[in-house]
Amino acid sequence: MTIDRAAVASLVARPALQRLLAVLDGGGETTWIVGGAVRDVLIGRPVSDVDCATTATPEETMRRAAEAGFRVVPTGIDHGTVTVIVEGTPFEVTSLREDVETDGRRAKVAFGRDFAADARRRDFTMNALYADRTGQVHDFVGGLADLAARHVRFIGDPGQRIAEDYLRILRFFRFHAAYGSGDIDAAGFTAAVRARAGLDLLSHERLRTEIAKLLGAARALETCRIMIDAGLLQRTFAGVTHDMRLARLIAWEAACGRRPDPVLRLAALGTDIPEDAARLRDRLRLSNVETRRIHAFAALVERLNGSAGPWSLRDLRALALSFAPEIVAAAFAAAAPLADIDARGRDFLAAVARGEAIAPVFPLSGEEVVAAGVPKGPRVGAVLAAARERWLDEDCPADAAALKRILQQAVAAGRAG
Known part of the structure; x- marks a missing residue:
């Protein structure tokens, strides 16, 4: 792909990052920007977090940062990662490393000085791009070509990459949903399906993070359908999946200009009855607020499934007294044909979607x-x-x-x- 050197240069030129690199890059050590920041700036996406890779050991990184007056937090020092805070901006700095031993959930690592070896141990080619202080991009595994093609591809053998960390199964689909174009990578998909039992070994918190990011991605629906066909989402949720409800909810969000709501998308995709909210809570370690929203959505869908309509404005207002208006609108969008809602009711739901309708508040006590x-x-x-x-x-x-x-x-x- 054609590298937008101006964009990379603007990333490198950030004052706090320049101060960090001035301290860590030199004196016999090399420190480069790595991963998502390089990937995103190359395709014109906004960059928030910036990670760095360095030949320095964690102890040397901390020593240099402390001497420069930066705050240092040993966030993942066992794996070579420390967080350096410069002018209020945190940067994760990780020593170059190679996996010595893995069990699919955690790894023992050895530190090194070879950027190419560091690249080969990462997950996807587009995540193994580096940029140095001059703005030059370094690509050891074909990440630039895959990024240009929007092709999410494992580095090396997909089965081996997944066996090192089973969370990469979900990350593979999440990155396809967020960055992919065209068909999913066949080798990666086959390896993910073969290793699906590894999903059972993952912590609930890690599952939740990946599912939330997947459901908020641009190609969430298409990717979820691929995972459903392979039995992967059912295994992750330990229960039902409803892609048509998700499709209708996403279409409603798009028509109303609403931002993706991963919690409501999860409710549309993964519930049949209100009790399913408790299953998803336990499986994905949802918060109480998230669980209540999902429970309310499922309760409304269950009520809709038991009614032939038509639903009037009065009916919708009555529901809005008990449930948040956005929950009412989302549930109707996912589960009720428009023909079952009268004209004033449709106007009310449209106003809710635009943020213009306020839930009626019964004024008597x-x-x-x-x-x-x-x-x-x-x-x-x-x-x-x-x-x-x-x-x-x-x-x-x-x-x-x-x-x-x-x-x-x-x-x-x-x-x-």
Whole structure:
């Protein structure tokens, strides 16, 4: 590919990075930028984190950084990685290394001074690109050609790369979804399927990170379908997958100009019933907030599956009282045909998608019911529920006179009952 040297030069010229390289690159040691920063700047993507590879040992890196007044954190020193913070910007600096022993989850490494050997131990060719202080790009494994072709390819033997770390199965598909164009690499796909049992050895946290990144990628749907056909997503989720719901949700996001929401995409893809949220929580170590969103989405989808419609604006407002409006809109987008929603309801969902619709807030309270003469106890809740239904029937009025009348009618009906 044609290297955009100006872009690489602009990356290298970042002041904090220049200060770091001035300290680490020289005096018998060589330090280059490596990996994602080089890959992304070459294809015009924004670069946030910058990692470096160095011939220096971790101890030498820390010594030089400390003498320069930089803050140093030994974040992964057993594997040769320290984080150096320059002008508030963190840089991961890793000593050149080779894997001595691996078990598919962790590796013992030996430090070295050979950049080509360091490149050969990395995962994908496009991730093994280096840039030196002058902006020159160094490619030892054909990464430039693969990056130009948007072809995600393992370095060397795919089976061996995967056996070194089974997380590379998910990373392979995630990178294909984020960077790939055209067909998935056949050799990598075959090796990933053969090694699928290794997914069971991975920590839940590592699974969660890769799945979230995969679901937020540009080609998430296509890649998920490849994984479903191979049985890999079912194994990762330990349960069901629904690619059509995911397809409808992604189409809705695109039509509304919404950013990808990996949590809602996970809900659309990996749930049948609300109880599936607990399975995904345990399998992927989801947070309580994420689990509640997935549970709400699945509960709504289950309700939709049990109803033939049509759904009115009133129905949608009633649901929005219990669930966040975006959850309601996403669930309907994934599981309900538009023909089952009336015109005002479709307008409401569209407004939610644009961030313009606010969930209706029922303005009456139990205290007001008691003040209207209803004794404290179960009847208060019953009257309040009846008042809410009347309020919804009347298009959610907010004026005091209407609310007073609705409350009085609900109290009177409760006495009559």
